[in-house]
Amino acid sequence: MHNQVIGKPISRVDGRAKVTGKAKYAAEFTAPDLLHGVVVSSTITKGRITHIDTGDALALDGVVKVFTHQNRPKLAWFDMSYKDLDAPPGSPFRPLHNDRIKYNGQPVALVVAETFEQARYAASLVKIEYAQEPHETDLQHHLDTARKPASGLASLLKPPPPKARGNFDKAFTEAPVQLSTGYVHGFEHHNPMELFSSTVVYGKDGKLTIYDKTQGAPNSQFYVSQVFNIPFRDVRVVSPYVGGGFGSGLRPQYQLFLAVMAARELKQSVRVSLTRQQMFTFGHRPATVQHIDLGAQPDGTLDALRHAATAETSRFEDYIEVVVNWSGALYKAPNAQFDYNVVPLDQYTPLDMRAPGGVTGMSAIECAMDELSYKLGMDPLELRLKNYTEEDPNEKRPFSSKQLRACYQQAAERFGWTKRSPEPRSMREGHTLIGWGMATGVWDANQLPARAEAVLTVNGKLRVSSATADIGTGTYTIMTQIAADTLGLPLEDVLFRLGDTDMPLAPFQGGSLTAGTVGSAVKIVCEDLGKELLKLARKMPNSPFAKAKFDDVFFVEKQMRLKADPSVRIDLQTLVDQNGGRAIRTTATSMTNSLKQGKYTRYAHSAVFVEVQVDEDLGTVKVTRAVTAVAAGRILNPKTARSQIIGGMVWGISKALEEETVMDHRYGRFMNHNLAEYHVPVCADIHELDVLFVEEHDDVVNPLGVKGVGEIGIVGMPAAIANAIFHATGKRVHELPITLDKLM
Template sequence: MNMNVIGKPLTRVDGHTKVTGKARYAADFNQPGQLYAVLVSATVGLGRVTGIESAGVERMPGVVALITHRNALKLAYLPHKAVIDPAVGERLHVLQDDSVRFYGQPVAVVVADSLDHAERAAAALRITYDARQPIVDHADQQVARIAPEAGTADRSRGDADAAVAEAAVNVDENYDIARENHNPMEPHATVAAWNGDRLTLWSKSQFLVNEQAEIAAVFGLSAENVEVICPFIGGAFGTSLRTWPHVTLAALAARHVGRPVKLVLNRKQMFFTTGHRPRSLQRVALGATPDGKLTGVVHEGTGETSRYEQFTEALTAVTEYLYSCPNVRTQYRLAQLDTATPNHMRGPGEASGIFALESAMDELSYKLAIDPIELRRRNEPKIDEAENKPFSSRSLMQCYELGAERFGWVQRNPEPRSMRDGRLLIGMGTATATYPAFHAPSNARVRLLPDGTAEVEAAASDMGPGTYTSMTQVAAEFLGLQPEQVRFALGTTDYPPTPSHGGSWTMASVGSAIRAACLEAQSQAAKRAIADQSSPVFGASIEDLEWTGGRLRRRGDTSPGLSYHDVLANTGNPIEADGSAQRDPEMAEKYSMHSFGAVFAEVSVDQDVGTIRVRRLVGAYGIGRVVNPLLARSQCTGGMIGGVGMALMERTVLDARDGRPVNAHMADYLMPVNLDTPKLEALFVDEVDPHVNPLGVKGLGEIALVGTAPAIANAVFHATGKRVRTLPIKIEDVLTA
């Protein structure tokens, strides 16, 4: 291994496939004899189905079947939980009874010979309900706020409340972040086909082995009888981590009609049953000395959940370790609502929690007349004070130094409303970003071929960050091959199992497994060479040999050595090796492992009409080893754009009468487009972390979004002098009286 492929900005190996339209997404896998299914969604927010006028619909042109709770197959729904499923509660048992638990719940499926016929029939179906008033708003007095049963809801060290109350300077404010929906380009889609008791699903999924296990549990099958295929994903951001009811319904419909069935959700339906970032209400109270040392921190947060499951996220987790403070108290509660279960959305928990914390820190900096970066420097911890152990690496201050220099922070006049560009108010703000350096057990397979190339397989996904490319680089690095000599394949449960493609742990987990498989393949190749009487290393011991640049030789030998082709030439048989990786439990026990970053934002505000534009964003990150800087920057800029949406645009509004999302379409659910995208820069500090995993990498997918919204909100305050504590920030929030 001396190719130094890791660290090179290689372009995407799958790029040509995508831009030429050859990449096949879930809905592209049409099957012979395929039918089309369309969901019918409940039009009440709570109650039960009392009547279904089915006869007329069943006689409509092209209709093959109408499936409701009255004629649907009764499903096993055996117990199944994965790391991304709520630990408490039970998933929706779709079409198994007449209950309606939330607006938009699937209550029927129409199957027809064409999409047009299925859509017409679904629109014509008349269903009556015994409706009750749902509770869909945090502010409703009837809302039950409960401590989650799973995980730690409350943590405390010292006496935070007393410390805040007695502090020389304090901040005590409330923050409100709207519900968001994921809205990736590719809608959720599943094509289902049965062959006896064996089911194949071509399905959009960020967690193939979980979709396999979940559907097997729902239908009472062995997992070996379910295959899930998903080679490409057109964006997801967490929405495809869980296996949602439409996957079950596609398989149910295919079983019902005895033919393959395609089911694709429309944009409106994706606001109902495929998760969302939960609305959160938070309170942050800070106490500090006149010179800026934190004496007390209180962070209380409430997130929404459904009544039938308890969805939890890390809303207050960052506060426990981000800054040095002897007195810290965090509290997390769930508001039980008559809505569908929320889901992980890029930076789940951390993105929401850090908005409140970093807004409060910015407020404190103004009260103390201390530069926001300097305030953070004065509260930089030496260890993780929540866990009482050192960080495996922590480059936060280096991120601030690098980012501030690139951004030109010294040009900022600290006085609010002091900077202008003509008639526009200009503001500069900054905020910290952080995310855990997660790792999960993973597996991979490497196959060395007689022609000297290699095939690598893992049941991973790629929703856009460049998994095909980065994993190719890892394999090429450790096999000593050129990237074009490696073919990496993912996207089917027939490959070795991997964790979800979410949580910023794909490279750490799958990459480490590929490394292990490569080393095992080389070990097997060396043993084969040793056993070959015609080999120049015949009879040598393994300890006497080494692989360098993809060639095997005796240690200290200057000869060209043996290539993989040389080793395999005599037998012609490939070498196949499996590898697995998991975090060293000793390292996990000894160190606190996180990525850190600093985000800088410049905004302009038209004080006459209140319009806000983000003009520049600079992010500097400490993420350990960077496998591909080109892909890494792309990850960061994508996360930043998501942060712009969170800060200024994205908001799902529910009708309090029935829980209907009133803006469940792309006209009124606002997201950043090209004209909203500012100048974006992503920088990386040189950070070496040998403790997190064998590759020394940390996750990157979430962290760039995490710090962006508070940096923008802090810049808006600097521009206008108005502190906005709700997201998204709207025109009316900044208009002066």
Template sequence: MIKSRQIGASVNRLEGQLKVTGKATYAGEYNEKELVHGYIINSTIPKGKMIAIDETAARKVDGVIEIFTYKNRPRLPWFDIMYADMDAPPGSPFKPLLDNNIKYNGQPIALVVADSFETARFAASLVNIVYEETTSSTNLKENLAHAKNPKKGLATLIKPLPPKPKGDFEKAFIESEVTSSQEFYHSAEHHNPIELFATTTIYEGDGKLTVYDKTQGTSNCQIYIANVFGLRYSNVQVISPFVGGGFGSGLRPQYQLFLCVMASLELKMNVRVSMDRKQMFTFGHRPQTLQTVNFGADATGKLTALSHKAIAETSRFEDYTEVVVNWGNMLYPVKNTLLDYQLVPLDLYTPLDMRAPGGSTGLHAIETAMDELAYKLKIDPLEFRLINYAERDDSSDKPFSSKELKECYLQGAKKFGWDERNPAVRDTRRGNRLVGQGMSSGIWDVIALPAKASAKLTKKGNLIIKSAVTDIGTGTYTIMSQIAADELGVDVNDIIFRYGDSKMPLSPIQGGSYTTGVVGSAIKAACIALKKKLFKKAKLIPQSPFISIRLKEVIFENKRIVLKKNPSVFTNFDEILHNYRKPIKVSKSNIPNVLTLKKYTRAAHSAAFVEVEVDEQLGTINVTRAVTAVAAGTIINPKTARSQILGGMTWGISKALREESLLDTNLGKFINANLGEYHIPVHADIHELDVIFVEEKDEIINELGSKGIGEIGLASMAPAIANAIFHATGKRINNFPIHFDELL
């Protein structure tokens, strides 16, 4: 076995210098000639109709080119079809400028196009719109009577609905020695990546477009544009090599893409449309969710009953779902379960996947209930989880493809110093601060999807790998280069990885922690195919030493094919190219083995250990230190992987203590639509954070054995903080975020 050279190495980000020096070009920075700008006008009521639009003053402004509304927008194929993108939930997607109906506050209702952004924005302020407002419903808690079961669709294949009840929950719960019954509420959250949503559309003529878009899926946007505007796929090229954060907000094409492409096609001009920060609050968000849990256990600490119910918001036009209640029985074996998930349609925009969607919400309730039972039973919270450790997935009666959660518990606890913890509640102090420690389990699904990649050895000896995949800032560019370099036996700097372009081999949208396993496996497959082709060509070289040699008898290293038994026998890539006289290229797809995969539950796991200090007089909370141990199969690049987990841990602090979109339910409007009042942690809030990667081998999930780490670092962090606050103060605060006044 030849030792891996690149996979597992802590390689610096290959594009890092471009980003920190400002040389990386983002969607709103392509300054093409004769570029005009669009500014979006949004509705100011939550529901009703537009009965008049006065554009007179706006059209008199020098530099204004056109104002698009429902009255003069073109007729499009999209208005007669249901779905147009890969990530659409069941229902009928929102269609900008369709008619004069207002479905939610912030709905895009007009686009002003002018010779500069400033002119377009000023002219937009002069457009006068008269509304006829009707009664709206935007309050989740006041509309629980309208809760319904979600519609089934393609989305439920990736986001399964709750499994059927098992056993007799009611009887088991009543007979349980100890019980935990709690209610939880999660506020809405908005993604707020640094890069605002922007699209630059270059009109090439003859129905051809080059589109620079802020997205998490170039192929998805290409499909969307072609479907919506009735264009040939080959005539639409979407490019997005650099993305300034996404967190799920770029999974679906956002409305600035539609408006920009529409304006470009109608005006036959190059157009840019950019959102401002306030407009970033006018589309998808993490949904408000209410949860009820009822857990029961016997005197020995074994769980006997588990009920988890959730009610979340959705829009009137789509059924957005999350996997909220399914996790408890995957983590802990229980014979009697009752799980339920419902949606309340509101006059708000459809929610959208946001890092660890559903998982970070549901685990707060599950892990808090586990913590409460442990205290009632006077069993250490870690020991309680070990008593209820699942060797197989009890919810589906399937084995795990691999599972090292127990090692996450043990290694994380040792690093944190859990054994030294004082178990008594509200009993540890540092001056006027109460000190508490808490822990939580984490879990996240491993999703398998098809993808395609190509590999080519050029006449000049360059190794070029291509995929349409984006890099939303997670290090995808670097790790894909590592995977290719490792397979071909070259240095990572010898790989030219071309990506973020819909003209390249098809890639699914980047999200759900599946990109490394899915696209990485396609790249590995392409590189294996290239190796086979190179070896075949090597045999055709006059007097080749490999004529009677099989592929398994050679290795690829330093741009050479080398005989394992005798390294002095080799052929370098240049010789092969000189003899063949043409580039050598292959294209390969990664098609998951569904029949094998469906026999297993595939998941990454984590355990978080957190210490907090709570000021006894002021109620302010500070996370002083935390450790997260992660089991996620093969870690391609420990350096970029550690950054991902640290980012998830930081977001866990934000979710538990800071982050909240405040909805005025009368206006149906989020009122803290800026980074001054939408609170996120600053450097002073983040202290000692540590990450452990537990060794885990998985030969089932994909060719790389990699589970992905984007979500798992967040999933366990926020519940651990809530449990630490209870240990410090003796108070269970089940609303996220936790406000300090609740601790006074």
């Protein structure tokens, strides 16, 4: 009766704007007399700038100024300890701070000119001399310097490794079946289609309107306000559309700082855009080395589990990820040990990249479980079910919901897993080896506080807003659905707006948080608006709603109706008229229920089954089909949710087979810093991908019962592919990506 559009495969409400070009991105906003800035990047990895010659650049027509560390304005943050809202422990990178070079590609100058072309050419004329110092960028050559990371606010969303349980050393030594194995993956870069840009519009009163490429407009506002010591009310950040982020936009990138600095100094509007090459000069998925030890009984029961990881970080911040915790939450080994360390190197601080730590840790534990299954002569799925746990062994508490067993069963059935021939290299067609592999996925289902505003306008339309982001996940659409359902309006009568710091505060979009976090705020604010409407209805002469409580009414077809007698109804437009023809407005905050939620571990789960074809002579790999079954609570929109999972599966193929940034450690420089040589999948790489949503009810995670699906689609995919490759070839590759040279 009540539910109209939640759970339906609604097409994206922002789709038309995107395909027609009406949607505007950060570098597409403009202003009168807009100046253009181009960044000059360092060519060394460590050392000092000894001389900068800007004469030739400044002599060009149209060049307004060249900013360097020698002439930059005095800034608030250079004299204080400051962090943005997603900063790890340490001291954030300060562009143009001094003559020190901390990493290769560091911004060392900003050329500002009347046109982009003038600025770009002038930037090529800036001459810089350096005194180089020896640098260290190779994680595997410096594992002996690994140490525990510093803790900070980041650990609230990124908990440290779980406490050890039992006696791992004794249990492992005594285990009849033992496996010790290691896994490595190198650097990866986000590479969203939209380059990082900031267009800073300088107002006559010195106030700034900033169009920024960001996953959280409030974070950019906070950053600018703190760094430049400007009141919040004088900084407005707008970001209605984001051309992909994948985590790269969680922290403000250096073009924002440089654009604001130039605009304030020149008292003129300035845009700074990074090039594709410069997209490789800030955060990335960190190179990580992992080691796993498993001790088991002959029947597959795990007695001992140890998972250790070492990742790189910068010299100035301790970036951390949750890598090893997932193993302990998935499998009920009574004796377990977990360790996570970092190695500071001469490069920029790593940054969250889709399923940060999760896809890293799951790739290792799920490959290790596969290796163990072959050692035991046991079906890989059977081994996982043997060690299945109904409660979180790390925290000794129940899951808010866990339909992983159903994920295994439904995905295996859809895939046809029972037809698998268990022996490696036993399935083939001519020169093509065929392999089947599977893996598990798990990801957090967290909720943070958020605010939203709802307005029923004079013409009976609903306008809802929150300063969240939509990085391509379908946020515009699902928030419109939630609002429409809550107040019984058709989708075309609801407008959801986001990405503006003038709107109510919400967290940045990341970590699969937004559906549960902002969705809860939207639901609550629309319910509050419904309560205001009921108050108006009660006051009407001879009102049939005079004694009604909010639980006694529901909203449908633009009307408020009594549950006891749905023929008793009133149009929402009539209630607006009853308000003197004025809009009715409410603002609300959704808070986390820590008393209730804290008693449970809240995860989304998945099961992934993959088929690969490997050319026996050439070592080329094709992922010919894959099935992912997902348990993620209530699915708000199966169409956009499926797209999220498909996107994660595609990226999983990319991570397993193609994606790596290659550094020449002699120079400390990423060599394939472009989209020609940084390989990502194209249409020809992608074949049959299938998604199942397993029914799951969860009344703990948030008021909507939803779990985000942004990351659960990728976490299990690389391991499933690696396991399928072993089944096809009999060769176990412990380093991602699995390129043909490793198979030949």
